[in-house]
Amino acid sequence: MAAAKLSPADSLSFCLAQLTAAAGEGLGGGKDTATNETPLGRALLALRTRHVKAAGGIERFRARGGLRPLLAVLRRAAAAGPAPSQAGPGSAPSSVESAASGPAPSPGPAPSAVSSSTPSPPALLRKTLDLALSILANCCTEGECRAEVRRLGGIIPLVTILQCVKTDSIQNRTARALGNLAMEPESCGDIHSAGAVPLLVEGLTACQDSQCRQSVVRALRNLADSPQHRLALAKQGVVRPLAELLAAAPDPALTLALVRALLELSRGCSRACAEQLSLGGGLGPLVSLASHPKRAVREAAILILANLCAQGLVRPALGNAGAVEVLLGELRRRRDPSGASAASQQPLVRAVCLLCREAINRARLRDAGGLELLMGLLRDPRASAWHPRVVAALVGFLYDTGALGRLQALGLVPLLAGQLCGEAGDEEEEGREAASWDFPEERTPERAEAGSFQSLRSWLISEGYAAGPGDISPDWSPERCPPPPEPASRASPSLGPTSLRTPRALRPPGRSPAATAPEEPWGREGPALLLLSRFSQAPDPSGALVTGQALCGLLAYVTGAPGSPSPRALRILARLTCNPACLEAFVRSYGAALLRAWLVLGVAPDDWPALRARPARRSQHQHRELGEMLLQNLTVQAESPFGVGALTHLLLSGSPEDRVACALTLPFICRKPSLWRRLLLDQGGLRLLLLALTRPAPHPLFLFFAADSLSCLQGLVSPTVSPVSPTMSPALLPAIPLDLDPPSPCLYEPLLGPAPTAAPDLHFLLDSGLRLPAQRAASATASPFFRALLAGSFAEAHMDLVPLRGLSPSAAWPVLHYLHGCRGCRAALGPVPPPGQRLLGSEAEEALEAAGRFLLPGLEEELEEAVGRIHLGPQGGPESVGEVFRLGRPRLAAHCARWILGPGQCPRRRALALVGLVEAAGDEAGPLTEAFLAVMMGVELAGEGPSLDG
Template sequence: MAAAKATLTDSLSFCLAQLTAAAGEGLYGGKDPATNETPLGRALLALRTRHIKAAGGIERFRARGGLRPLLALLRRAAAADPAPSPAGPGSAPLSVASAASAGPSPSPNPASSAVSPSSPSPPMRLRKTLDLALSILANCCTEGACRAEVRRLGGILPLVTILQCVKTDSIQNRTARALGNLAMEPESCGEIHSAGAVPLLVESLTACQDSQCLQSVVRALRNLADSPQHRLALAQQGAVRPLAELLAAAPDPALTSALVRALLELSRGCTRACAEQLSLGGGLGPLVSLASHPKRMVRETTILILANLCAQGLVRPALGNAGGVEVLLGELRRRRGPSGASPASQQPLVRAVCLLCREAINRARLRDAGGLELLMGLLRDPRASAWHPRVVAALVGFLYDTGALGRLQALGLVPLLAGQLCGDAGEEEEEGREAASWDFPEERTPERAEAGSFRSLRSWLISEGYAGDVSPDWSPEHCPLPEPTDPISSTPGKTSLRTPGIPRTLGRSPAGPSALEEPWGREGPALLLLSRFSQAPDPSGALVTGPALCGLLAYVTGAPGPPNPRALRILARLTCNPACLEAFVRSYGAALLRAWLVLGVAPDDWPAPRTRPVRRNQHRELGEMLLQNLTVQAESPFGVGALTHLLLSGSSEDRVACALTLPFICRKPSLWRRLLLDQGGLRLLLTALTRPAPHPLFLFFAADSLFCLQGLVSPTMSPAFPAAVPVDVEPPSPCLYEPLLGPAPVPAPDLYFLLDSGLQLPCSASSLSNSHMDLVPLRGLSPSAAWPILHHLHGCRGCGAALGPIPLAGQPLLGSEAEEALEAAGRFLLPSLEEELEEAVGRIHLGPEGSPESVGEVFRLGRPRLTAYCARWTLGPARWLVEAAGEEAGPLTEALLSVVMGIES
């Protein structure tokens, strides 16, 4: 087969020469009789169909300098169009066209005027030239080097001018395509915005009927939305509404795909202008419908648009009416399923669902669609811990929805909230002012700039002391805070009960400048919901449980600063509620309050100690106040009946718990004597010591209970505490290390211990049998902690050196030199020194002048022998109580002592 005949246009050089000549001399050349085409037309067609599409063709075209004449040709074409459209609002100014036409005037060319009557008219030929040139430029701009070259040569302004002047669909299509390709780079994108292209592209959306042209324009707008500033500019110039109107017109599938992709970009960080235009353009309904589109890209893109729109409160009610709540919930449920997507893909949907909880109409839809169960699933999921603060803040919206609160409580919200108080979940993300609830749009004022974040609910939310009937659909955002009042006992004949001292500060709120503002931190939403639960007639089943009480107490004692007063009021309200008394008894709640707040021993401190913020006096005062509240309830007629029923007719576990709790909450001698002695409560408690412990801290609780009972029996007498450890009445043993310390040591030291501080302590080498060194480092020891070790190595036993690092009674032991010395004795395998140091700690801190606080200090060291000393110190006064138990005094005494010895072993 013969090879195709070569033509002039097969040469890139020839095509570039024609392009250069046309750019410099004029657009119209003579027609070639053989082909009935102009040389420029043939060159442009060859460039587009052969040279540019060839492998590496765009790079060769740019390297040969083809972009400069191509852009010059476009400038001339833009200036030569005989009928430019008038500039509309926001269009590029008319000076743009005149600026684009600047350049050398075309030289006289006889061929240019010799146009035969049968040839196309100049406008028609001009449009064909523009079509080809713009197509070439758009293809070249798919490569980054060409985009940079076009920007350097000032090629953006001619394109905007063509967009303004030539309203032919094909020209608009190719111009928009070229601008869209250029907008793929931020630098070009900014220049296109500055050149005034956006209003012209928006105008094309409404004027153009061709689908291909519309797709190019939509794509250009999408690429121009590359930053928050540019997205805002697009929305402010009206780019969103025509897109929404086109989507509502049910376009062809290709245009639909282009529209949803553009709307996704424009709705990122959704602005108010974007949401308003999309809603006014009728786009919400079509978007909800497209969420079930068979094409995955369209479906997922649409769902993300709906999620983005939730950031604007003004559009959320309409979005809910269009079915958006059910769509977003369904998609989040699907993504959280066994075959669902990664947690990162769930994040925008979680945020959207939480934002939908801010309006009453959407809360109702979410509740009916199973949204509460979904939110609870998120709270239970440790992988979703970063979203837990947001979910808890969203649930605050249901604060006065009685049905929803009941459902949440049944799903186990309370222990999850208690765990949130001291958890390590991330901070709640800040939302813009526009994300605030739209239930009260008329109250939006400029000075309330922080109203969008649920963190700012501190200015809106009602205090937990609210009383009265409230509509379940009433949002709590605009309820004023009442003046603080002390809770009043509902028991007949009882007066007001004590509540913690709660400092309040004046702050601004929607209720007016006189409204009082609660502190609001990361724990604020969880505390508000817990407070709402605590206001129920009988909150015992949810709040007076081990996990809930531990969460509240851990927050109160572990907060880095003063705890939120709402947490203190919750505890006060629970202890003041007669309906909670039995629950406090069954759950060992009273014993827990005393151990954690008064004695400073938390469940996590058993058996290993933990460092906690020290506000001992405030915690002790709080614990005593809460126990006093329980005492008021216990000594009322209702309380006496409840305690008697538990002790005599309850289950075996309830009877033991009641016997243990009575010394904490009963102060009347006639009551505790009748229940503990006459009705066998003490016998129950002592017998339980020989059985498996029903609570991790049962032994500690029991010892403390017996100690409190001894104080009830002899409130004016100092208890005769036995010594925690045997007191050595013999004179101290002679010190064998002291001779090495004098000015003339005998014998002379031949070895020194080097401490971290640089201090060298003398030693006799004979005390270290395996030492061949003159200087032995002792790492991690202070001089006071090293002192008893050196004495012990030289044979000192009972010389008093072990007392040196022990702080005085009442001073902290954790972190002291005593703890350092104990650790060093264990590290150097000196068990007899450990025992001597522990006896010294017991002698100083657990003597007759010791206090429960001293016991707590010793207990927190976490050493078994010292724990036994603590138990023996506490149980010591209980011997007479055992005798008061009746006929079984002997066996019970032995059982009690065996428990103590068991701990010691």
């Protein structure tokens, strides 16, 4: 078979030669009668169908310099087209024509009729344009070609063609070429500058071909590559025809193109974009498309709705169209464990929070389960960056009683308390146009206010936020300034520390000082505090706010705020402590003990048991005053008839946990002797507290609270002892009041040494072989044991060397001194180890055991005081208290209790000593209870004293 004959058009060189010739000589030329085509037409057709579509064809075409003659052909074709005056309305401005490169010959008049057998010049022109534009559009899919087309000035001819030739196919290919060029930021800016946008909008509304519309829509989408270009497109009316076209229910391909373009145009949604989309009837179709079976259409429609929420003026219409339910459903789906990533949830979270700014949308959101969804976000640590935005959104429900009740039931209060001192999120601030549309903007000649000032002022006055119109400056904005101060509670006393008062706001220009109202400081914690304040105004806020978690959040904010804390937080605490309904909750939750520990003593939960290094603050004095004021508020409630009944009921009829909590709290809030004596001493409250020390702790700070409570009670029992400041240095603390008299003369020394002044008539033999001299008469009169041993019928009565079994020399030394009449000669200090060493198994324990075995109670007492002087004195620390208690001596246990209850002890050292004491006691609460009762009741315990349980 003969090989197929090659056509000249199969050669790229031939095609380029024809292009170059046409660029230099014009679009005419002889026509081949056999094919009824011009050589240029054959070359363009071959370029489009074979050369450009081949692998690497675009690169070869560009490398051979094909773009320059191709653009020249387009310029000549554009110049040969119809005059701009025939293009109809919406044509590009005259600057487009003047900007075209090179002079353009005047187009001739179009023929009135076209022969069916021979294509007329306009028909040939359209075919040439179709082919050339198709080739250019394909070439512009490559980045280097796009850059060269821009360098060769190819954008102006395309805009001119778009203006002059209104054929759908030409418009389609021109829009496709411009859309491809717009993928380069530099080319995109040139297309905007050339005035292509109005022409594209005109083509969108004029053409009926779906493919042409898709190309135009794609070009507009690619032209929306930056915020500036998106705003320019919106201001030129691009969005409304897109919305109208979407509302006309186009074919699926065009629908996808439209939603993709609207998604780009709505990023950082401007007011013009939102207005046009709403006026074009696009909201309803977008809500419908949110359930489209095709994922790309569905997700684009949902994101457009989310973007529109940034404009307050369309949010009510969005709610009416059903966008609230759509966005909530999609966010709920994406938050599912098998849903999308956290990054994809961000625009939906932002949109749902913005929808909370209008009352109509809040009602829809509440009915659609939005409150539960927002609470789930607040509970999710992975969503911590969105927490400030969610809390600010919940402020919209401030006066929705039903929603507040639901939020409280869902656990909002502890989450708000945790937000007070949390890390700030990374959410951007909303602009003025995102303000609530419940107060629409008023366009005044001077400026546009952020919200209706007249309506907002009326609402603030009606709600009690402002006393009159003069209290609110026209410069006040609900989005940029804090809300005005809430009305003070009638139960809230005035706060003493001046540094905690509300700061004065800066006076706007032109306003007198008398007309300026003080403003609340409004930091990132402002929304959470506002909601907490609203909860605290309920008749009985105890169930939500008087809990350990909520109080810890408030106190952490008050004591940890970088500057002065918000007066709203102080008012919340004052309101709670002044509310009689909260008294029992403060008792049950150990709230009063927490107030005293954190504010008065300066010990936060994080400081226990390991002390954190904190910088010294000048506000510590103010914190102490605040704590004392709040405790005084509770004292007023506790000593009222209602409070006495409530506390009595808790102590006598409450659960075991409530009874212990009541006994611990009473010393902090009761100052009437008749009340605390009856409840704590006569009715067993103190014993309940002491017995609870060795049981599982009901609160992490229970032992710290208990040590402080017992110390306060000791101060009530013995008011003559003035307490020392809780911040006193441990080095300045007084020692345990033991025998500190100077040593008395030693009566045993004359028997010692190589030449004793008094002759011994007896020696005691120790297990170690050591012989200790003694006098029989003195030893026999010191103890009934030695009287029977040395002067009775035992064999030892006739022995000069009497063995003493089970005694080391160090333990025997104080025994021998005591037998010979030494009292207070410091011999008892010998066997006592220094602080930090164990007492159990030491020679001190051995000496105490020997004193008991030899019936020497005086020596026992002297040894016990020696142990106390060394281990419970200024050199001993809290850890020594447990060591001393482990010896099991009632008098030493009383010394340990006295050390803990001492008024000058540092609260933290006192609590650490109690911890050691409880660990030493183990499960046996009896000795510990007896020791504290003995000290508080003033009962002196002997070595085996009577029990106080009777």
